[in-house]
Amino acid sequence: MQAQPTMAPVPAKPKKPGPGWRYRAGVAVRALAAIAGGYALSAAWAAALALTLPAVRVEAALTATMLALAIYPCAAMWCFGARTAPRAVAGLLIAGALPAAILLLSKGAA
Amino acid sequence: MKEGIRQSMAWLHTWSGLLVGWVLFMVFAAGTASYFRDEITLWMKPELHTAAHAQVPQAVALAHAVDTLQDKAPHSPRWFITMPAGREPALRAGYTAPRGENSGGQKKGGRRGVKSVMLDPATGAELSTPRETRGGDFFYRLHFDLHYMPVLWARWIVGACAMFMLVAILSGIVTHKRIFKDFFTFRPRKGQRSWLDFHNVSAVLALPYHLMITYTGLLTLMFMYFPQGIEAAYKEDKPDTFFAELFGGPLADAEAARVKAPLAPLGPMVEQASRAWHGAPAGRVTVDFPNDANATVTITQQTGHGISSEVPSLTFNGVTGSLVPRPETGKGAAAATRGVMVGLHIARFADPLARWLFFISGLAGCAMVATGLLLWAVKERPKHAKAGRTGFGLRLVDGLNIGAVAGLPLAMAVFFWANRLIETGTLQRPDAEIRWFFTAWCIAAIAALAKPGRPMWRLQLLLGGLAFVLLPLLNGMTGGAHLGTSIAHGLWPVAGFDIVTLLLGAFLLYCSHYLGKRKKAPQAAGIPLKTEPESRLAGSNA
Numbered sequence A: 001m002q003a004q005p006t007m008a009p010v011p012a013k014p015k016k017p018g019p020g021w022r023y024r025a026g027v028a029v030r031a032l033a034a035i036a037g038g039y040a041l042s043a044a045w046a047a048a049l050a051l052t053l054p055a056v057r058v059e060a061a062l063t064a065t066m067l068a069l070a071i072y073p074c075a076a077m078w079c080f081g082a083r084t085a086p087r088a089v090a091g092l093l094i095a096g097a098l099p100a101a102i103l104l105l106s107k108g109a110a
Numbered sequence B: 001m002k003e004g005i006r007q008s009m010a011w012l013h014t015w016s017g018l019l020v021g022w023v024l025f026m027v028f029a030a031g032t033a034s035y036f037r038d039e040i041t042l043w044m045k046p047e048l049h050t051a052a053h054a055q056v057p058q059a060v061a062l063a064h065a066v067d068t069l070q071d072k073a074p075h076s077p078r079w080f081i082t083m084p085a086g087r088e089p090a091l092r093a094g095y096t097a098p099r100g101e102n103s104g105g106q107k108k109g110g111r112r113g114v115k116s117v118m119l120d121p122a123t124g125a126e127l128s129t130p131r132e133t134r135g136g137d138f139f140y141r142l143h144f145d146l147h148y149m150p151v152l153w154a155r156w157i158v159g160a161c162a163m164f165m166l167v168a169i170l171s172g173i174v175t176h177k178r179i180f181k182d183f184f185t186f187r188p189r190k191g192q193r194s195w196l197d198f199h200n201v202s203a204v205l206a207l208p209y210h211l212m213i214t215y216t217g218l219l220t221l222m223f224m225y226f227p228q229g230i231e232a233a234y235k236e237d238k239p240d241t242f243f244a245e246l247f248g249g250p251l252a253d254a255e256a257a258r259v260k261a262p263l264a265p266l267g268p269m270v271e272q273a274s275r276a277w278h279g280a281p282a283g284r285v286t287v288d289f290p291n292d293a294n295a296t297v298t299i300t301q302q303t304g305h306g307i308s309s310e311v312p313s314l315t316f317n318g319v320t321g322s323l324v325p326r327p328e329t330g331k332g333a334a335a336a337t338r339g340v341m342v343g344l345h346i347a348r349f350a351d352p353l354a355r356w357l358f359f360i361s362g363l364a365g366c367a368m369v370a371t372g373l374l375l376w377a378v379k380e381r382p383k384h385a386k387a388g389r390t391g392f393g394l395r396l397v398d399g400l401n402i403g404a405v406a407g408l409p410l411a412m413a414v415f416f417w418a419n420r421l422i423e424t425g426t427l428q429r430p431d432a433e434i435r436w437f438f439t440a441w442c443i444a445a446i447a448a449l450a451k452p453g454r455p456m457w458r459l460q461l462l463l464g465g466l467a468f469v470l471l472p473l474l475n476g477m478t479g480g481a482h483l484g485t486s487i488a489h490g491l492w493p494v495a496g497f498d499i500v501t502l503l504l505g506a507f508l509l510y511c512s513h514y515l516g517k518r519k520k521a522p523q524a525a526g527i528p529l530k531t532e533p534e535s536r537l538a539g540s541n542a
Helices: A004-006 A009-015 A019-052 A057-081 A085-109 B007-036 B037-043 B058-072 B136-145 B149-177 B181-184 B192-205 B207-220 B228-233 B243-247 B265-277 B331-346 B352-389 B393-421 B427-449 B454-469 B471-477 B483-488 B494-521
Strands: B077-084 B093-095 B114-119 B282-289 B294-299 B313-317
Touching: A004 B114, A004 B265, A019 A057, A019 B228, A057 A085, A057 B007, A057 B058, A057 B149, A057 B207, A057 B228, A057 B243, A057 B331, B007 B037, B007 B077, B007 B136, B007 B149, B007 B352, B007 B393, B037 B494, B058 B077, B058 B093, B058 B114, B058 B282, B093 B471, B136 B427, B149 B207, B192 B207, B192 B243, B207 B331, B207 B352, B265 B282, B265 B294, B265 B313, B313 B454, B352 B393, B393 B454, B393 B494, B427 B454, B454 B471, B454 B494, B471 B483, B471 B494, B483 B494
Parallel strands: none
Antiparallel strands: B077 B093, B077 B282, B093 B114, B282 B294, B294 B313
């Protein structure tokens, strides 16, 4: 009888109300990764593809830019779909490695 | 982020949609109205409703325009002639004032110093000057330039919202494992479930359209959003090289010779151009440096004869009348793809049937956004009901929902009323009309935020509905062609506008009525605005 009040409410409370700071920080990191990181990734792919696509440069630049518009939402979805926030960021970094390498190489070559 | 991919995508769908939903609703509504931009403009200039729309050969109409321009502006650096077409029956002769800015400045649509007169294509008589108004162009610009803010900011804002939208659509598709089955599921009068079903139907029914319109919308401004590709490929060139290669040589460098020379007759040029286009008529004729030895005549095909936004044009020597060869540009696959995508977005190609389909899909888009917004509030409400009071977030969303979904159509109707009720001589009349639009919208939004709830929904829907339903009457009473004459004379652009506003107003009134009827229903938690909410106007099938 007396055990009931002592047992239940006090420890349970911090667990229940709303999401914790960990969750919030995760959402913030993902949002930042999706918006800023996604943009950077798409822009990097746009630049890298514009340089490397085998076509006249107007065509290459156009195709690359149109693809960037599709890469951005996919990157954003990845950021929120990944199992953890660090994974989301890591995924963006991996996807950005290739265009970054292309851009660095082209800079070196020029 | 939470359990599975589907849950995390549902979360993403909810939040990416909610955060920008109100802007998106306005963008969708204004964009949908823009399909009938010319019809709206015509309706808003009742002085032109009586314009003769006798069919005359293009050469005849063109000769009338040239006569007028020779008379009014022989020394102008540039003339623009817009040929009469089904959607705009008058002939327009425009010119830039002499000694204005050089032609480079004109190119980007700066309308400073441009004057124009409307002519009867058959007689060449000047039509009574129509009232000044932005007409349908207001909605067109509002759609991506917003208002009262720098254009560049506005385009970034709209672009960001569109990207959120694209994410919301794609994540919505992932969420939806039973997309096909759900499409055939409608459970009316079940509160939240009905909303969900309606959201699904409006989204899935026009899904290809939603995806297409969002992606191609971003694509129209992609050079601004993603300049990196072009910068990378063209880093050693002048910034405009890319556009010169894509759109054609920089004719903007041309200058007047300052030697007088008579202008060759334009009629044969138009006929030659039309032959080259397999009979497609000319839409617009631009004469650079008329009556000068360096005069050139550029004839652009009438829009509506191909999907691509790149409408073919031919340039003639203005003195000899011979065709000026131009370098072939923008003919690659990617350029063609871009042209078609932009063309699909702006839909100038569309014949009446396709235009109506686009319009209806646009309405479905409005409905999708609006029901999505309402769904959030409906889902949230029981939690708050349990807690015994309405939280700030829900209240805010409720207020914004009313202000956007019910307030925007009201503001649109007010815009049309202002068009007819503001005196024609008023200084800066177009701005005054626009001020009425934003004033009405502001009041609606403030009222909605102050007292969000069912009575506010009903009130705003009722006012918007009445304002729309009475528009045809107002049209007839303030000098426009009322439904009786417009239908009798086959003036379908005007008749279409009136009919669409009638239907739209009736729909809003029905929604308002429906909300009252269901007052005591058990699911009163929801806001049973039953179907697609507003936003669109005018139409025609001519």
